[in-house]
Amino acid sequence: MKIAGAYTLPVPRERAWATLQDPVVLARCMPGCDALELIGPGEYHMKMKLTLASLSGLFDGKVRIADQEPLDRFRLTVEGSGKIGFMRGEGLLTLAGSGASTEVAFDGDVQVGGTIAAIGQRLLDTTSRMLIKRFFEKLISIERNDG
């Protein structure tokens, strides 16, 4: 499933870039994320609780940041599996803007499998959008409170 959109962070590019690469902040913002620990260059181990329709379950997986072009763009991969199946999301995040705010656009693909696909496919689109929305809203609120 293709997914794309954009959010505006109320901080300059340098700050936005740094925040999006910070595992502590990412862990706080990713809905259901219990832990995010660095296991290699740009690679983190993740534990995440995901709820989709009548299903909920723990996912164990990885978050990878790659193809970094500082201040401009990077590729984010989130993949995990658990007893309700697996999920894999990959997308390109592009930062734009000069001044006090930064627009973060994303364009990617989400794939799920197993029970989660059999049961939750209908809600995947809206759930993915909702999770992304919650991620950015949390990020924005952290930035506001810190700033």
Add this chain to the structure above:
Amino acid sequence: MATTVSKPETLVGKRIRRQEDPRLITGTAVYVDDLKLPGMHHAAFVRSPHAAARIRSINTRAALALPGVAAVFTGADVAHLGPVPTGASLPDLRVPHHHLLAQDRVYFCGHPVAAVVATDRYIAADAADLVEVDYEPLPAVADPEKAIAPGAPAVHPQWPDNVAFTFHQEGGDTAQAFRDAEVIVKQRITSQRLIPMAMETRGVVAEWRAGEKSITLHTSTQIPHLVRSLVAGILGMPENHLRVITPEVGGGFGSKLNVYAEEALMAWIASRINHPVKWIESRRENFLVTIHGRGHADYFELAARRDGTILGMKLKLIQDLGAYHQLLTPAIPTLSVLMMPGLYHFANITADIIGAFTNCFPTDAYRGAGRPEATHGIERMVDILAAELHMDPADIRFKNFVPNDRFPYATATGLQYDSGNYRAPLIAALGLVDYPNLRAEQQRAREEGRLMGIGLSTYGEICAMGPSAAMPAGGWESATVKIEPSGKVTVLTGASPHGQGEETTFAQIVADELGVKMDDVMVIHGDTDIVQYGIGTFGSRGTAIGGTALYYALQDLKAKIKKFGAMLLDTDDVTFSGGSCTDERTGKSVSVAEMAGAAYRAVKLPPNTEPGLVATRFWEPPNFTFPFGAHIVVTEVDRDTGTIAIRRYVCVDDIGNIINPLIVDGQIHGGVAQGLGQALWEHAVYDDTGQLITGEFTDYAIPRAPMMPWIESSHTVTPSPVNPLGVKGVGEAGTIGCSPAVVNSVVDALAPLGVRHIDMPLTPEKIWKLIQQKGRA
């Protein structure tokens, strides 16, 4: 025409309530899941979430460490067993080795990777979640037409073209027919993947007796004896050390006409852990890993004269097989080819099947098995031809029906239709709907801008499967009748039923033949240690073949009874009727119970006669039977929502003689419900990566009671000459007749918008979009 057993004062032909029903509706029937054996363990499966992947490693340590877990088995443990069998044989058929558990690769979503056994079901399920499988996902293909296109991912690496088989059939001279044609119509028609959805999911309880080295396998199946032979083969054990018991079966529809990996696995596991083991399929597993049905993309071409005379037909049939062959997977589309001509008299056909592997669960026999697909095709094509020629769909059918004086009729596909009067049900159905007035009403509706449709389907069916030469594992059926010393009658039938009501219909036949009360008859089935070998119940064969075996066994017994009657009455000449033998000269008579007593006490025996009253017959049918009928569906489509309202559903089915009209009604109603399911709602959808995205009832819409129309069911009766009962079969007729009538009706409703064909299911969304699109054009 055939002789029939129907005579005045008989139970055969009466609407008799089913003997089975009291236990079914009071919760006292015993299903597999009701079995509780001492020390019984429970199994759960670890199943692949990927449609295609390499298995890098499996770690079972955490699962084994969970208290209550007895064992975890993976592919390596069972590599020496199997394979899961296919009974279908076609020239050059590619048969992938179907292991009981995945080895180094998985081929479909739900592919079993490990079996976990624990002391209770919940522990087994929890432990299954603890098995860690490291997969390397591979590209998958889920659509049969994409699978056979160049460059598609190979389902089985050894066969990169994904073609399991091709099959060609030719009758007459199709090329000449198409040269002679004044009009040719072409259409791609799909018959979507469906999920059979029996109310009772699959389930197995296996019990090992170490002392006797024997296994008792309780399984919800349509074919207990075949399961015994084939599971014994999978496990490499002597067939007579395996007992298969089929308790109550909560529906099959073909999905339990199979031998599944789980059945063999449970038998093997019971012997390994030395405890009984139970596995009950969850509903989610049932969606994913019990056979699916249909899955066709068919390209039809019909050649005709301008007066509507059909000259010939071409068909290219692409069958979605799934990743493996289950018991009959590749054979199902060959049934479609056999049924291609429908009820119509034309001699020229060419058919080509391509069986395509996909990373999906296998398709196999589902109610109708190949015939609904073919019937849908021919009945749609006849309507498309009628529209092309501006002919009435009833007229074009009357013009092309096989005439009554042509029976037995040899079809272009090599069948011999046993008997038929194809005009009769259509005339009756047209009369019931008052066809001329209905068309006039439709005209008025159209003038008002309403979308009203009238759809016809005049279908044919292949039932009573079948002559052994045409079947993969024998097509006969067996019956044993025992008149017990008390005069009570016990029937053992090999045609193990799963909802067909044979305990009632067979008792009716026995009661009529022996003159005993139905209550004195006990019909036993589904236990391979009690019942002589049999084939099973599928392909609308239970009564036509199983009932005929019973009929002949009863004739044998009647002959023997008369000998005891003559001996007891001390005469040479007795008549047997109404449950007693009578000496017409003296008027003295003896009852069945008295004769049975004499036969078992055996103090004195008639000349050349053995004690006891038992007869067994194995009856081999000389031909299939061919029911037929006409369904008419009146619909109205809501322009604003795309919703289809069925205003009338009229069906006139000719299924030969009828043993029990009440049971026949039930079969027609259930069959029509499943036909409507395909026509309007059901679709098993895999996404491009091979994920089944219709994996629960919110996404897979089966018909529910409020969605059903009132079904006006009646019959014409053309007895079959193939069997002495004159019966044809009714299990699948409703389904086969239904879907084309519904689709023809909706296409007729939308015809003023320029609609010529719509593929099933006709969901409101699809219809609404079509109306929007055509409205704009």
